Amino acid sequence: MKALVLAGGSGTRLRPITHTSAKQLVPVANKPVLFFGLEAIAECGIQDVGIIVGETAAEIMAAVGDGSAHGLRVTYIQQEQPLGLAHAVLIARDFLGDDDFVMYLGDNFIVGGIGGQVADFTASRPAAQILLTHVPNPCDFGVAELDEAGRVIALEEKPAKPKSDFALVGVYLFSAAVHEAVRAVQPSWRGELEITDAIQWLIDQGQDVRSTVIDGYWKDTGNVTDMLEVNRSVLETVEPVVLGEVDTDSELVGRVSVGEGARISGSRIVGPVMIGDGTEVTGSYVGPSTSIGDDCVIRDSEIEFSIVLPHSSILGVRRIEASLIGRRVEVTPCLRVPATHRLVLGDHSKVQISS
Incomplete structure (x- = not known):
């Protein structure tokens, strides 16, 4: 299994900090948020990691290097414009090959790591496995609709009228089936290739898409309030x-x-x-x-x-x-x-x- 870490994007919600610094490198407990994700990946036994970089590529590359400090082998993949998560998978095709992979958003923080989810995926090997959590403001996230048996039946990115309060956590597990899906989808109203649309395509094709509801602590550290809350949470373990x-x-x-x-x-x-x-x-x-x-x-x-x-x-x-x-x-x-x-x-x- 490989990993694809997304470390592009402009971090508009963290301005003015991100005018001069990559959002993934803003520290909590004096450690860049990105490093927590890399460590979680390494703990799963994954070694080959592709990092999607954008306009802050030089800063990300200087901080992470070749990945050896985290027990990883890192390949950098340039994304010229932030055209969506599915676009990141599209441009990483040569690196990923036909291997299973975990896609990890570099500004996300999950207490307890992802070892259990990776083990479950490896054992059952569905086309895709998504992580979900209850949120009070689902219109700000990708949202999953589940049937009575808990199967994923529909996904929607930042819906005006959410059909559930299950938000997609920024960690996804995929088999090679996702490559056909990302080629099949069209840009959304945001002008991006949405990973939610690619996963929905897999569902519509009858592919096995599974979900896990996580009970642990998760934050998208894209704004100041969440950065401070993650900092508080990590410091509790100091x-x-x-x-x-x-x-x-x-x-x-x-x-x-x-x-x-x-x-x-x-x-x-x-x-x-x-x-x-x-x-x-x-x-x-x-x-x-x-x-x-x-x-x-x-x-x-x-x-x-x-x-x-x-x-x-x-x-x-x-x-x-x-x-x-x-x-x-x-x-x-x-x-x-x-x-x-x-x-x-x-x-x-x-x-x-x-x-």
Whole structure:
């Protein structure tokens, strides 16, 4: 079995962060979202991975390399325009050959991995197997309609009037039968070749299409709210460790990870929190569900339930929460003092805030 990982797309819902960074490389718990997917694939024993890349190809390739750091062999496949998931399968034909494969959207996050689903598919080898989960807003997703026996009878992409609350999770398992399907479908109203239409074609041809409803945690990390929620979830698993320096005037409470070369002085850190390598936290409060990247400076400030990317500084600001702060950002006070600041800042930003 092979894997096809989608790491193209422009990430419009995460702008301005994605003006200067690939959405799949935005970190949760100081690790790019894409790496969680690659690790889940490797855990299934899959080694050959094709990564679909677009305009951020150079950044993705620099981060992943040849895949050996994850125990993988990576082949990069350029998609000139984001023309849909089925189009990604179409252009990956030479890489995939006639092998079964798992298609994994690079900005999706699934707790517990996909080992069980891959094992089920390998044992029964249907034409396709999809993963489903209940969602409160099915009109934002591909939606599956099931019959009374739980078989998939229809799929629709982002329907105005959903027929169920079963959303397709961004992981699909296919046999070689899908290649005929992606050649048969036409562009949707969005101008894309939809994978839901290809799977529907398989159903209409009488092919065996199966589904699994997952009970575990799943998020499409395409927006700030979901990024912060995934960050919170991952940090809940962090083991407390101190590899840097923490002075006697500081207090670490709960699950706190302090990276190598980090310095904590006169501060209170309430976990789960991850502090990156070389980061300085002085006279500050860092609250739960916060990850701070490498080589940052947090001084005389308060922050919680937030993500701060590397090389950024927050100086004399009270108080920041529910924020995603890009690389090389400077956050400093100005004259007025609002009760709370909520920020989504792109890389290299400079912001003045009342404090």
